[in-house]
Amino acid sequence: DQQVKQNSPSLSVQEGRISILNCDYTNSMFDYFLWYKKYPAEGPTFLISISSIKDKNEDGRFTVFLNKSAKHLSLHIVPSQPGDSAVYFCAAAAKEGGDKIIFGKGTRLHILP
Amino acid sequence: EAGVTQFPSHSVIEKGQTVTLRCDPISGHDNLYWYRRVMGKEIKFLLHFVKESKQDESGMPNNRFLAERTGGTYSTLKVQPAELEDSGVYFCASSHYRDSSYEQYFGPGTRLTVT
Numbered sequence: 060d061q062q063v064k065q066n067s068p069s070l071s072v073q074e075g076r077i078s079i080l081n082c083d084y085t086n087s088m089f090d091y092f093l094w095y096k097k098y099p100a101e102g103p104t105f106l107i108s109i110s111s112i113k114d115k116n117e118d119g120r121f122t123v124f125l126n127k128s129a130k131h132l133s134l135h136i137v138p139s140q141p142g143d144s145a146v147y148f149c150a151a152a153a154k155e156g157g158d159k160i161i162f163g164k165g166t167r168l169h170i171l172p
Numbered sequence: 173e174a175g176v177t178q179f180p181s182h183s184v185i186e187k188g189q190t191v192t193l194r195c196d197p198i199s200g201h202d203n204l205y206w207y208r209r210v211m212g213k214e215i216k217f218l219l220h221f222v223k224e225s226k227q228d229e230s231g232m233p234n235n236r237f238l239a240e241r242t243g244g245t246y247s248t249l250k251v252q253p254a255e256l257e258d259s260g261v262y263f264c265a266s267s268h269y270r271d272s273s274y275e276q277y278f279g280p281g282t283r284l285t286v287t
Contacts, residue, residue, distance in 0.1 A: 100280065102263050102280045103263070105275045148215065157220060157228045158205070158267070158276075159220060160207075162215040162216070
């Protein structure tokens with residue numbers, strides 16, 4: 060039973076436009092959410108995170124929005140650049156769950172020239 | 173600062189054989205984690221070490237998997253005997269102790285193929 064769901068396996072966005080990646084979760088005990096980026100043949104790289112007590116966190120071109128009532132979060136990338144083409148994993152963690160991170164299946168983002 | 177390193181990068185073995193994967197965490201990181209990604213599925217937690225102690229091994233699939241972290245430095249993950257369903261990419265990650273952000277630094281992974 061997947062606790063973190065990324066329903067879009069892939070997404071194509073024009074360079075310079077906004078990329079929006081979505082994620083839903085089922086476990087209301089999650090208190091931290093993370094986005095990881097992964098290039099082929101490399102491990103996931105931490106991108107940005109948000110605590111459950113916040114609804115927005117911004118870091119440069121990357122912004123994560125959290126809607127707790129809907130159990131939904133999204134990652135916005137503005138403007139999208141060619142180097143953003145990668146697989147993006149949504150992930151979550153709960154204090155009661157220890158340090159383990161629960162990952163979604165990932166969304167492959169293609170930035171078109 | 174060197175990142176998390178894993179060896180080998182790729183291993184192909186036959187069903188029934190034994191394989192040992194190695195992970196060297198970032199120097200000074202007390203926390204070490206193993207994850208696995210089976211093709212097309214999500215990255216799944218296997219276990220967590222704090223120094224040399226197993227903090228959480230709730231994700232280990234069965235007793236064919238044995239993880240060790242002698243001396244609290246590098247870790248090994250042994251699969252014995254390997255089965256076809258063990259194929260996948262095994263990631264190791266590390267973090268500082270008591271890092272409340274849950275940020276973990278991942279290695280490049282070991283791709284295991286069992287034939």
